[in-house]
Amino acid sequence: MEIVIGTKKWSSWSMRPWLALKHTGAPFQETLIELRQVGLSEEIGKHSPSNLVPVLKDGDLVLWDSLAICEYLAEAFPDAGLWPKDKALRALGRSVAAEMHSGFGALRTECPMELEARDKIIDLSEAAQKDIRKIAARWNQLLERSGGPFLLGAWSIADAFYTPVATRFVTYGVRLGDYGDTGLAQKYCDRLLQTPEYLAWERDALAE
Template sequence: MSLPVLVIGNKNYSSWSLRPWLLLRHFGVGFEEVRLPLDTPQFADEVLRHSPTGKVPALHDGDVQVWDSLAICEYANERWLDGRGWPKDLAARAMARAAAAEMHSGFVALRTQLPMNSRRTPDAYRWDAAAQRDIGRVQGLWRQLRDAQGDGGDFLCGDFGIVDAMYAPVAVRFEGYGVPVDAVARRYMDALFALPAMREWRAAAAEETESVAATDALRSRCSGRPV
């Protein structure tokens, strides 16, 4: 039987691609990877062959096609993980799903003003009050989950799962833009960065040579004032 195929964007920039990739790799699910560099003629020429929305990621498992990050994670949980992607406890599972859905649909200012750039290091670039509110909400949510469900492991609900895959790109953002974080967030980010799969992704991102101009240009707008 052929392996499933996960179509992703650049590892340096594609936060949505990181989420299912990290989940699959962490749980040892074998898959073939197709990487389409964002904002390139190659991407424009090929993406619709893989994804009906013209976006990545997309998963192909035989005749099954799934084209949304959270939907891919849910499919993987049922297809290969035997439910391990979510906590066993009903209350913990409900909280984890709510937090994952909030990340999937919210935090627009954070995602817009602090786009993922794994190679980035902190500088004078700053964000506005709306993004700061998102940053505060993320850290509050992490504390809430850790306090309520985090016993027995280093992740939001103890063991690594889908909710952690959904927030992994946020940890990359916080690190790259030098976002001040509390002690709970720092420990959680360190746990994410210590995952072998996360280290693999970030090492590959560091080797990429492509540039997404709008994201990289944020380095040259370092006025020290909100933008």
């Protein structure tokens, strides 16, 4: 199995399925493509039908969407527990992962992932602040239901999807208590950035 990803400091979409794949414990080959370079589209096009990363290759199967890759991994490695066995929690997890997959555009645009930076001072738009409030509320909602320590109890694909968001909050000095957090969300945010999978990604990213 091979995963093709972009520069680890910047590619939030690459991080998500990489974390899920790492969590399975299965061996895999990693192909890293440097982003923000001349001829990038052609280089990615050697691997991806969409000219975008990430891409997962498993034999002659090629998948080029982060959520589709994670779902495939959940089915390929059922013992890894990438989704919970509880039907309701699993459905909620898919809902919040899909919400991240398609939403929060203002936050993503104004606060791109930059793992090499800390506490950057920027003026967030009302739209970006609304995104943060919504994320804090969603995290609290799920943590209260599941009991934590992660969104659905045990670590899952939902957590993979929100780990890049946690890095953004660190990079741009976002304190969730300023956005309606009861305390659960900030602790969860900090916890995401202490998982062995994320720390392995960060170590590689900062060494690039």
